Amino acid sequence: MTYHKTAVILCACSSIISDTIDWAEVQRLLATHPCRPLFKVDELACGVDHLEQLAEWLRQEQPERVVVAACSPREHETTFRKLLADAGINPWYLQMVNVREQIAWVTPDPVQATGKAARMLSAALYRVQRHEPLSERSVPVRTEVAVIGAGPAGMQAALTLSRADRQVTLIEKEPFIGGLPVRFEELFPNLECGPCLLDPVMADLLHGAESAHVNLLTLSEVTEVTGSFGNWNVTVRQRPRYINRDLCIGCMICASVCPQHRPNGWNCTGELAAVDVPFAGALPNFPHIDAECCLKLQGGECDACLAECPVEGSLYFEDRERVVTIQAGAIIVATGAVEKQEIPTPFTDATELHTAYSFERLLAMNGPTGGEIVKSDGTAPASIAFVHCAGSLDADEVPYCSGTCCRAALKYAYLAESKLEGADITRLVREQSVPGVDAGRQLHGDTSRVVRYAGSGDLTVSVEGGGQLISCSESGQQIPAEMIVLMRPVVPGGGTVAAARLLELPLDGAGFMVPLHSLSAPCATSLKGVYLAGSCRGSADVRDAFASGTAAAGHALSDLVAGRNLLVDPQVATVDAALCSGCKTCLQLCPYKAISWNEKDKVADIADILCRGCGTCVAACPSGAITGRGFSRDMLRAEMEGVLS
Amino acid sequence: MSCQTLPPKIYQQSSSEGMVVKSSSRPKIIAFLCNWCSYTGADKAGSQRLTIPPEVSVIRVLCSGRVEPTLILEAFQKGADGVMVLACHPGDCHYKEGNLRAACRAELLIQMISQLGVDPNRFCFDYVSAAESEKFSRITNQFVSRLAVIL
Numbered sequence: 001m002t003y004h005k006t007a008v009i010l011c012a013c014s015s016i017i018s019d020t021i022d023w024a025e026v027q028r029l030l031a032t033h034p035c036r037p038l039f040k041v042d043e044l045a046c047g048v049d050h051l052e053q054l055a056e057w058l059r060q061e062q063p064e065r066v067v068v069a070a071c072s073p074r075e076h077e078t079t080f081r082k083l084l085a086d087a088g089i090n091p092w093y094l095q096m097v098n099v100r101e102q103i104a105w106v107t108p109d110p111v112q113a114t115g116k117a118a119r120m121l122s123a124a125l126y127r128v129q130r131h132e133p134l135s136e137r138s139v140p141v142r143t144e145v146a147v148i149g150a151g152p153a154g155m156q157a158a159l160t161l162s163r164a165d166r167q168v169t170l171i172e173k174e175p176f177i178g179g180l181p182v183r184f185e186e187l188f189p190n191l192e193c194g195p196c197l198l199d200p201v202m203a204d205l206l207h208g209a210e211s212a213h214v215n216l217l218t219l220s221e222v223t224e225v226t227g228s229f230g231n232w233n234v235t236v237r238q239r240p241r242y243i244n245r246d247l248c249i250g251c252m253i254c255a256s257v258c259p260q261h262r263p264n265g266w267n268c269t270g271e272l273a274a275v276d277v278p279f280a281g282a283l284p285n286f287p288h289i290d291a292e293c294c295l296k297l298q299g300g301e302c303d304a305c306l307a308e309c310p311v312e313g314s315l316y317f318e319d320r321e322r323v324v325t326i327q328a329g330a331i332i333v334a335t336g337a338v339e340k341q342e343i344p345t346p347f348t349d350a351t352e353l354h355t356a357y358s359f360e361r362l363l364a365m366n367g368p369t370g371g372e373i374v375k376s377d378g379t380a381p382a383s384i385a386f387v388h389c390a391g392s393l394d395a396d397e398v399p400y401c402s403g404t405c406c407r408a409a410l411k412y413a414y415l416a417e418s419k420l421e422g423a424d425i426t427r428l429v430r431e432q433s434v435p436g437v438d439a440g441r442q443l444h445g446d447t448s449r450v451v452r453y454a455g456s457g458d459l460t461v462s463v464e465g466g467g468q469l470i471s472c473s474e475s476g477q478q479i480p481a482e483m484i485v486l487m488r489p490v491v492p493g494g495g496t497v498a499a500a501r502l503l504e505l506p507l508d509g510a511g512f513m514v515p516l517h518s519l520s521a522p523c524a525t526s527l528k529g530v531y532l533a534g535s536c537r538g539s540a541d542v543r544d545a546f547a548s549g550t551a552a553a554g555h556a557l558s559d560l561v562a563g564r565n566l567l568v569d570p571q572v573a574t575v576d577a578a579l580c581s582g583c584k585t586c587l588q589l590c591p592y593k594a595i596s597w598n599e600k601d602k603v604a605d606i607a608d609i610l611c612r613g614c615g616t617c618v619a620a621c622p623s624g625a626i627t628g629r630g631f632s633r634d635m636l637r638a639e640m641e642g643v644l645s
Numbered sequence: 646m647s648c649q650t651l652p653p654k655i656y657q658q659s660s661s662e663g664m665v666v667k668s669s670s671r672p673k674i675i676a677f678l679c680n681w682c683s684y685t686g687a688d689k690a691g692s693q694r695l696t697i698p699p700e701v702s703v704i705r706v707l708c709s710g711r712v713e714p715t716l717i718l719e720a721f722q723k724g725a726d727g728v729m730v731l732a733c734h735p736g737d738c739h740y741k742e743g744n745l746r747a748a749c750r751a752e753l754l755i756q757m758i759s760q761l762g763v764d765p766n767r768f769c770f771d772y773v774s775a776a777e778s779e780k781f782s783r784i785t786n787q788f789v790s791r792l793a794v795i796l
Contacts, residue, residue: 106690106696107696614710619750643702
């Protein structure tokens with residue numbers, strides 16, 4: 001074992017340390033240490049003047065290693081690494097000994113404290129001999145961002161980024177943007193009009209000053225993601241719209257003359273023409289053609305739309321599926337949530353049954369009834385029952401509370417009362433969650449009948465005397481319900497599940513994306529360069545969608561700065577390919593997907609950009625092929641031996 | 646003869662190569678602390694001027710999942726009287742699940758050291774959060790008392 005010239009700085013911390021630890025005695029105890037350390041006692045090593053003097057001393061002495069005995073490395077490791085750099089020494093040749101917090105302050109007896117300080121310094125001296133010079137790797141990064149999902153969260157993220165001149169690709173699976181709320185007439189709690197709130201946002205995206213920075217891909221889904229933080233390759237499959245967006249003026253004459261029709265899934269009822277828009281005002285203002293419904297695309301003889309289209313070439317039947325690869329430094333997932341589809345048992349045979357979404361469409365001016373609350377026969381219902389928690393708080397279905405449906409139900413009750421004079425309105429409630437000042441006002445203004453029920457087993461639906469009734473077995477109450485609206489739990493959307501699979505990101509118990517930290521990093525993920533916005537993180541309202549969209553964009557803006565390379569922390573794990581036996585043990589362990597299998601050499605590879613240096617793989621490698629830089633086996637062993645010697 | 650039939654204390658004789666057992670009143674204890682929770686808790690114990698036994702020597706690692714069982718066995722081999730691994734509480738790991746790996750390894754290690762003839766009371770795995778300075782002080786003091794009975 002060769003020993004390097006090692007300097008030891010002993011900080012008195014304005015006598016806070018030296019009152020308990022006798023630095024002269026420590027020097028005496030360590031005088032025969034095989035490193036033959038060079039000591040310097042300093043009154044307050046972190047002081048600006050002192051750091052300058054210490055740097056000068058280090059420059060004169062030119063040690064190869066430095067040990068600093070002072071406060072916690074959590075407080076001043078960065079300070080002293082910088083001291084080494086200033087003195088022309090590799091900053092990773094530093095080892096700190098925490099003599100203040102972990103010796104002087106917790107060891108009342110000065111003799112014992114001094115002995116322990118000498119022991120811990122001896123260990124640090126042995127450890128620091130094994131340190132390797134490290135440097136941060138500088139990697140050029142792309143500043144473009146791919147945003148998946150063009151609901152309020154994704155749109156807000158895209159707009160925020162584009163206002164900072166970032167190039168954004170906004171990927172949306174539907175033929176239109178705006179997500180769910182663009183289809184809602186009134187938004188809780190202040191009954192703002194959804195399209196009115198979102199139209200300016202959508203207009204900015206499509207036609208505003210920032211629109212030049214936004215490449216919108218509708219009818220598109222991500223099929224593959226490769227690469228890593230700063231350099232992602234996102235493969236997108238775009239289905240054909242059969243409309244030339246450069247020519248189409250959005251007059252919709254084609255839709256009015258099309259002879260073919262298909263069910264309108266977006267309205268949950270009614271029909272659309274084969275070439276049509278899902279609802280009036282859908283943006284971008286172009287129709288799309290459903291190839292399975294269109295006679296011409298199915299090989300039939302039909303030119304109805306072509307004959308009437310005022311701009312030749314707008315209808316583009318030669319359009320084909322495209323595969324686009326986008327290069328981006330960061331990815332923002334804003335894939336959203338949906339309401340649970342299956343109808344719970346007590347309601348499977350009920351008539352005039354709505355879910356929250358289909359009722360929203362009924363309320364919407366651009367919905368199937370022009371905003372009228374009517375039954376399927378066109379008449380107004382004399383009674384409506386809103387069933388809260390229909391499937392939520394139920395261990396067999398969805399155990400959690402979605403947190404948004406009570407507020408929506410209060411809104412529905414209010415709107416139903418305004419639209420249907422004298423109607424009998426009931427809210428069947430298991431639990432009520434209505435947080436917020438504005439929501440409280442709505443709750444206190446609510447005039448509907450509130451009936452508590454115990455669970456879905458408590459309810460039965462029957463038809464008596466021509467009217468539909470909901471019976472609560474526990475309270476014996478019977479509630480007239482010509483129309484029933486089920487407040488179904490909010491569950492992850494299909495896009496959220498797909499994005500998690502493609503990015504190999506973890507999902508929580510309900511299937512939502514797991515943030516890096518639920519409180520302190522709710523819009524980041526365990527994968528660097530992938531951020532979350534909106535209800536892919538769990539049920540959320542419009543306010544949260546806008547806030548998290550801004551937050552996710554903030555992550556991308558601060559992590560990827562034009563002209564600033566990514567500095568990769570050198571304190572990561574590395575694989576010695578010669579020692580790796582190819583057992584693949586480590587591949588399963590890494591929480592950050594930093595380890596991949598190198599098929600060519602049959603060894604594990606660690607991407608330093610993704611590795612966060614925890615060392616779990618280092619501890620697990622049966623061949624000892626993985627080294628944790630900064631915390632290598634040799635370093636820990638030397639430290640241990642130093643303590644025990 | 647299977648390992649279970651061996652007399653439990655067969656390896657507890659001093660030798661230059663194997664376990665070193667000394668009857669000293671000042672036990673040597675190595676405590677592996679993770680940077681984010683237990684080490685921070687230990688720092689906080691200092692700020693609050695709690696008492697930590699001087700016998701406890703802290704080795705900082707970034708994550709309790711970094712501490713391989715062989716390192717712990719080596720500590721015993723080199724003369725440690727006791728070894729502690731103090732992790733973040735389940736669900737609090739800075740690296741998501743390193744603490745759970747450490748917990749699994751600790752459970753197996755306890756089984757194994759018993760078979761090797763090392764009293765499992767010499768090993769302590771526990772969870773200490775960044776706020777649990779009191780707990781850090783308590784369990785380090787308790788561990789020293791526990792070792793005093795053995796030694």
